[in-house]
Amino acid sequence: MSAQREMKEKNPWPVTIIIIVIGVIAIVALVTVAVLQNMPLSQKYKYGIVLDAGSSHTALYIYEWPAEKDNNTGRVEQTHSCKVKGPGISSYASDPWKAGESLKECMKEAEMKVPGKRHHETPLYLGATAGMRLLNMENGSASDQVFQAVEGALQKFPFSFQGARILSGQEEGAFGWVTVNYLDDRLKQGLETTGALDLGGASTQISFVSSNYNGSESPSNSVTFRLYGNNYNLYTHSFLCYGKDQAMKLMLAQQTKSGPETILDPCFHPGYNETKSYSDLYNSPCVSNRKPQGAPATFTHMGRGNFQQCQEVVKKVFDFTSCKYSQCSFNGVFQPLLQGPFGAFSAYYFVMNFLNLTNTSIPLDAVRQKIKDYCATPWKQVMAQHPDVKVNYLQEYCFGATYILTLLTEGYNFTSESYSNIKFIKKIKGSDAGWTLGYMLNLTNMIPAEAPDTPPLPHAGYVSIVTLMAILLFILFLVSLRPLWRRCSKHPRII
Numbered sequence: 001m002s003a004q005r006e007m008k009e010k011n012p013w014p015v016t017i018i019i020i021v022i023g024v025i026a027i028v029a030l031v032t033v034a035v036l037q038n039m040p041l042s043q044k045y046k047y048g049i050v051l052d053a054g055s056s057h058t059a060l061y062i063y064e065w066p067a068e069k070d071n072n073t074g075r076v077e078q079t080h081s082c083k084v085k086g087p088g089i090s091s092y093a094s095d096p097w098k099a100g101e102s103l104k105e106c107m108k109e110a111e112m113k114v115p116g117k118r119h120h121e122t123p124l125y126l127g128a129t130a131g132m133r134l135l136n137m138e139n140g141s142a143s144d145q146v147f148q149a150v151e152g153a154l155q156k157f158p159f160s161f162q163g164a165r166i167l168s169g170q171e172e173g174a175f176g177w178v179t180v181n182y183l184d185d186r187l188k189q190g191l192e193t194t195g196a197l198d199l200g201g202a203s204t205q206i207s208f209v210s211s212n213y214n215g216s217e218s219p220s221n222s223v224t225f226r227l228y229g230n231n232y233n234l235y236t237h238s239f240l241c242y243g244k245d246q247a248m249k250l251m252l253a254q255q256t257k258s259g260p261e262t263i264l265d266p267c268f269h270p271g272y273n274e275t276k277s278y279s280d281l282y283n284s285p286c287v288s289n290r291k292p293q294g295a296p297a298t299f300t301h302m303g304r305g306n307f308q309q310c311q312e313v314v315k316k317v318f319d320f321t322s323c324k325y326s327q328c329s330f331n332g333v334f335q336p337l338l339q340g341p342f343g344a345f346s347a348y349y350f351v352m353n354f355l356n357l358t359n360t361s362i363p364l365d366a367v368r369q370k371i372k373d374y375c376a377t378p379w380k381q382v383m384a385q386h387p388d389v390k391v392n393y394l395q396e397y398c399f400g401a402t403y404i405l406t407l408l409t410e411g412y413n414f415t416s417e418s419y420s421n422i423k424f425i426k427k428i429k430g431s432d433a434g435w436t437l438g439y440m441l442n443l444t445n446m447i448p449a450e451a452p453d454t455p456p457l458p459h460a461g462y463v464s465i466v467t468l469m470a471i472l473l474f475i476l477f478l479v480s481l482r483p484l485w486r487r488c489s490k491h492p493r494i495i
């Protein structure tokens, strides 16, 4: 009986198996905890809405980011955009309530897109750009009334409305630059930044960091940022009246100085023939003081389709005669030496994309030739080739492309070499390039001034080390049981 008990006590296998099972369970539990610990709890998101009230139209953007990465390094993404039907809010000066009405459809869409339980905490901003800047210059009370109407309409929605205001040209340029560099991940990583070129309807912005600009020359062009622990001294300038639509008015004003009844415009296709009103052409503060005395009510706008002549007329809208700084772009505005890559968006993209010219490795001479051929194409043929393109856009691509090329090369001094540093872009990683994202990131303090503390090990490294250590400990434990194994193998089992 006692010999039998001794035999039972000396059989170590059940104990060993139990130890192995417990050990395996312990390893699995440890690794599971390590994997789960650092995972986002449940995917909760926060939202922000920005309305870009531009001169030509208003667009609504919804941004989304993981709630636990709020105020940190979480990637903010555009999840939805809505183009407001009709013109920009500045066009409703004589019917301000319609400006508010116009936003309702997109706002209702936003109500559907943002989860109901997040509505009240979702900030809603409206930023107006050059159209409202011009209206405000021209008629301050009309601009106030438009804002009242817009604010009244937006307050009726369940979001956290943070106000409607006009952005300065400097803000528009700087936030466009923040957007591009945030989306490209250049800020967090402290990489060389990308300059931003924005061509709107009524203004155009150029923003970039140049190592030979510290803000001392022409300080009004300087914006400083401290982002993720890096200091940036940004050069930025917004040219009011040099957006695509207002620049066209400047160009047409050049050709109608003497109040003619007909103009043969080199920037429009041969065969183009439209009757236009002088008061519509001269209705903006960019040209109103140039309206020819005694001009007839209308003029016949005919196309000639000549790129070189168009370029000559376009050049005349820039003033290259005076510069009180070490160097200027145009109109006496300081500009440091161009540096680094550039992202060109809004109308830069629309126009160059239409002409299949977004590839900037195409030599400038070939670009010119393509625009030349396009401008010379008869208007009837252009319309027949592009039945799906809105005529309002279609008629302006010849002027648009000539203006873009002239602005870049003569205005900003891009050369045949530096032209290839430009990338014509619409979106970066699914988000539209423009000032809206940078504006929201700034107002929600989403980009920290200092680099956030990062854990000493990345999550994958942490999990690997925990797994490895657990396996090693288990092997050590098994090795420590060696005397038991030996006993087991030296004494054959007695039955």
Ligand SMILES: Nc1ncnc2c1ncn2[C@@H]1O[C@H](COP(=O)(O)OP(=O)(O)OP(=O)(O)O)[C@@H](O)[C@H]1O
Binding pocket: 053, 054, 055, 056, 057, 088, 129, 130, 131, 199, 200, 201, 202, 203, 204, 243, 244, 245, 346, 347, 350, 351, 393
């Ligand atoms: N698909 C398109 N093809 C050609 N031109 C377009 C297209 N879409 C918009 N545009 C034009 O491009 C220009 C710039 O448009 P965008 O919406 O960026 O300017 P905006 O915000 O209205 O102007 P601003 O920023 O000066 O207030 C406008 O003249 C607009 O009419």
